[in-house]
Amino acid sequence: MAEEYGIYIGGEWVESSAEELFDVVNPANGQTLARFPQGTREDVQRALEAAKAAFPQWKSTPPAKRGEVLLRAGQILREKKDDLGKLLARENGKVLAEARGEVQEAIDFFEYIAGEGRRLLGETVATELPDKFAMTVRVPVGIAGLITPWNFPIAIPSWKIGAAAVSGCTAVFKPATGTPILGAKLVSVLEEAGLPPGVLNMVTGAGSVVGDEIINSPLIRVISFTGGVDTGRVVYGCGASRLARVGLELGGKNPIILMDDADQDLALEGVLFAAFGTAGQRCTACSRVIIHKKIYDEFLDDLVEETEALKVGDPLDPSVDVGPVKGREQEEKILRYIEIGKEEGARLRCGGEKLTGNGYDLGTFIRPTIFEGKPEMRIAKEEIFGPVLTILEAKNYQEAVEIANDVEYGLSSSLYTQNVNLAFRAIQDIEAGITYINAPTIGAEVQLPFGGVKSTGTGAREAGTTAIEEFTEIKSVYVDYSGRLQKAQIEE
Numbered sequence: 001m002a003e004e005y006g007i008y009i010g011g012e013w014v015e016s017s018a019e020e021l022f023d024v025v026n027p028a029n030g031q032t033l034a035r036f037p038q039g040t041r042e043d044v045q046r047a048l049e050a051a052k053a054a055f056p057q058w059k060s061t062p063p064a065k066r067g068e069v070l071l072r073a074g075q076i077l078r079e080k081k082d083d084l085g086k087l088l089a090r091e092n093g094k095v096l097a098e099a100r101g102e103v104q105e106a107i108d109f110f111e112y113i114a115g116e117g118r119r120l121l122g123e124t125v126a127t128e129l130p131d132k133f134a135m136t137v138r139v140p141v142g143i144a145g146l147i148t149p150w151n152f153p154i155a156i157p158s159w160k161i162g163a164a165a166v167s168g169c170t171a172v173f174k175p176a177t178g179t180p181i182l183g184a185k186l187v188s189v190l191e192e193a194g195l196p197p198g199v200l201n202m203v204t205g206a207g208s209v210v211g212d213e214i215i216n217s218p219l220i221r222v223i224s225f226t227g228g229v230d231t232g233r234v235v236y237g238c239g240a241s242r243l244a245r246v247g248l249e250l251g252g253k254n255p256i257i258l259m260d261d262a263d264q265d266l267a268l269e270g271v272l273f274a275a276f277g278t279a280g281q282r283c284t285a286c287s288r289v290i291i292h293k294k295i296y297d298e299f300l301d302d303l304v305e306e307t308e309a310l311k312v313g314d315p316l317d318p319s320v321d322v323g324p325v326k327g328r329e330q331e332e333k334i335l336r337y338i339e340i341g342k343e344e345g346a347r348l349r350c351g352g353e354k355l356t357g358n359g360y361d362l363g364t365f366i367r368p369t370i371f372e373g374k375p376e377m378r379i380a381k382e383e384i385f386g387p388v389l390t391i392l393e394a395k396n397y398q399e400a401v402e403i404a405n406d407v408e409y410g411l412s413s414s415l416y417t418q419n420v421n422l423a424f425r426a427i428q429d430i431e432a433g434i435t436y437i438n439a440p441t442i443g444a445e446v447q448l449p450f451g452g453v454k455s456t457g458t459g460a461r462e463a464g465t466t467a468i469e470e471f472t473e474i475k476s477v478y479v480d481y482s483g484r485l486q487k488a489q490i491e492e
């Protein structure tokens with residue numbers, strides 16, 4: 001029997017006002033794992049009221065105490081890592097090693113951000129007047145709306161919830177409809193860790209209802225959204241119309257550039273992991289490999305051979321390399337892009353189809369696919385978010401970087417070379433929020449800022465040293481202890 005969940009308001013799991021539930025389906029076999037309420041606008045209003053009521057108390061809780069709760073949450077997640085990893089693999093479809101890695105990412109982030117409770121650094125600044133003191137302090141922005149995607153159902157919620165909570169914000173959280181179970185588990189872990197009622201509230205349901213109500217509420221002072229670029233534009237517009245803060249982390253079309261002196265074995269492993277890990281459904285996934293013409297044929301032949309050898313199947317089977325894509329809608333979109341690639345005249349080197357028979361029919365599996373393309377093709381420009389890789393040729397470094405930059409997005413990027421000068425040049429030249437040298441485009445660590453340029457996003461970087469930027473306001477404070485009126489900027 002699939003478990004039925006409610007919504008989480010004011011520290012309790014309660015019934016939604018919704019009549020309808022939606023199914024959460026295991027993409028490997030089509031089984032229903034759980035049912036969640038198709039939340040209503042009224043549900044969101046209740047969540048907002050709870051977040052509003054909890055704000056004054058949470059805001060005045062010492063940041064170090066807020067951090068302690070988050071540290072405990074990390075410790076509880078650590079104890080539950082085995083179970084959560086398996087559940088995540090079933091709910092999302094990523095293979096168990098990656099699912100466990102994602103739970104670890106959440107643990108790492110809570111442990112990291114807990115320490116922020118003992119920093120939340122401001123500055124002391126010199127003043128132009130005697131007997132006067134000047135400093136900046138951080139104050140929470142207010143109630144946060146946190147909207148997260150299905151591809152990282154615990155790590156991304158952790159970044160947002162952890163950073164908002166340590167900053168003193170209270171929040172309404174809407175997990176993706178594809179993966180609310182991990183969201184609900186995280187909420188329960190935070191409750192167990194001692195997060196006071198109302199600091200975090202969760203409502204599930206459609207973006208067009210629940211998401212829409214969150215982003216349009218005047219109570220929400222900061223919206224943090226990770227998802228597709230089209231929705232991101234709508235979210236940004238709503239925030240702009242009432243001057244709320246908006247943090248967006250949207251798509252990517254992440255390149256790996258291979259120079260002619262690259263360690264090809266190392267690069268091969270990196271490309272396979274970055275392009276086909278999580279079945280290519282990461283914002284940071286490598287979807288373009290730009291290869292120097294001198295090694296193009298040699299590298300590509302090896303890559304195709306290794307790609308064909310990847311085992312696709314049940315994510316809980318440790319011998320499997322690539323799991324399913326997340327559901328029918330994803331599958332259809334990816335298959336459509338494969339057709340577009342063929343119509344555009346790209347050369348299909350392997351994959352290019354849905355897997356059938358052998359139990360595959362119960363789930364949504366696509367064979368890892370490689371196209372040889374041209375930079376102007378749609379498959380080389382648009383985010384496919386699946387196991388589809390486009391290979392492009394470049395005659396030199398300059399051309400490779402031009403191709404890399406000639407897309408709408410700029411999240412992650414990578415260059416393989418032995419030439420240290422070129423490596424440092426690429427750090428300047430590639431337009432992206434993240435650049436790896438001699439490593440693939442995925443696997444960002446939590447203590448570094450995460451985010452991108454151009455249509456990939458806007459607002460403060462998530463995670464890392466910048467995590468609290470999104471959820472805190474800087475206040476400038478002047479203390480005059482001269483006992484007389486001192487006028488700055490005015491000569492006497």
Ligand code: UN1
Binds near residue numbers: 283284
């Ligand atoms: C995402 O796909 O939106 O760097 C997040 C990585 C992971 C996070 C990806 N740590 O691949």
